[in-house]
Amino acid sequence: GNFYVPPEAKLAFVIRIRGINGIHPKPRKVMQLLRLLQINNGTFVRLNKATINMLRLAEPYLAWGYPNLKSVRELVYKRGYGKIDNKRIPLTDNALIEKKLGQYGIICMEDLIHEIFTVGPAFKQANNFLWTFKLNTPNGGWRKKNNHFVDGGDYGNREDKVNALLKRMV
Numbered sequence: 001g002n003f004y005v006p007p008e009a010k011l012a013f014v015i016r017i018r019g020i021n022g023i024h025p026k027p028r029k030v031m032q033l034l035r036l037l038q039i040n041n042g043t044f045v046r047l048n049k050a051t052i053n054m055l056r057l058a059e060p061y062l063a064w065g066y067p068n069l070k071s072v073r074e075l076v077y078k079r080g081y082g083k084i085d086n087k088r089i090p091l092t093d094n095a096l097i098e099k100k101l102g103q104y105g106i107i108c109m110e111d112l113i114h115e116i117f118t119v120g121p122a123f124k125q126a127n128n129f130l131w132t133f134k135l136n137t138p139n140g141g142w143r144k145k146n147n148h149f150v151d152g153g154d155y156g157n158r159e160d161k162v163n164a165l166l167k168r169m170v
Contacts, residue, residue: 008047009066010119013075013162015042015135015169017145017154018061027058035132036062040169042075042133046119060146060155065162072117076109078170081131088131100129138168 016036020028033054035043045051045064055064067075080091082100089096094108104122106112115126147153149161158165 009159010047011066011072011117012045012047012051012055012064012157013042013067013071013166014045014055014062014064015162015165016040016061017063017142023061027061030054030058031061034058037132038134040135040137042135042166042169044072044116044127044130046123046127055157059148059157063149063154063156063158063162063165065158065165066160067117067166068160068163069113069117071163071166073113074170075133075166076113076116076130079133079135080109080112082129083131097129101126135166135169138165140168 014034014036016031016039019039031037034045035041045055055062076091081088082091082096083089084096084100091097091109097109097112098107101107101112101122104115104125106115106122106126112126112130114120115122116130142154144153145155148156149158150156
């Protein structure tokens with residue numbers, strides 16, 4: 001019985017794919033907690049029982065999956081904004097990162113990316129420092145927003161296929 005079981009993914013990237021109209025309060029609350037306030041907003045989420053249940057609640061409005069290092073890096077470099085005094089500041093200078101996250105040993109872009117990608121001990125602080133990513137509508141459009149990814153649509157968990165989607169959105 002020596003099966004290789006791949007470790008459960010710890011990190012998800014969640015993208016809001018539908019608007020606000022006529023949403024039940026529960027999924028709406030979930031999206032507020034995930035900070036996905038606008039369509040095509042994206043954010044990193046640590047996967048545990050609680051967050052997976054949250055994603056399940058708001059599933060029809062979200063697309064999500066497990067990003068690889070390349071996607072995380074591209075997002076942070078191309079679309080990364082920090083939250084500094086509640087302002088959305090572009091991450092142009094490592095000093096900005098060091099000032100906010102230096103106490104957690106995160107002093108530059110690569111540290112930030114590493115912390116997010118490995119879901120390290122300061123993941124929460126690092127992720128809160130990052131403003132939600134404002135992405136473009138995917139190049140070539142969605143397939144079917146109202147259908148689950150499994151049924152040839154868009155919403156729900158697309159596991160590692162999220163990387164191809166991000167390539168079209170960043």
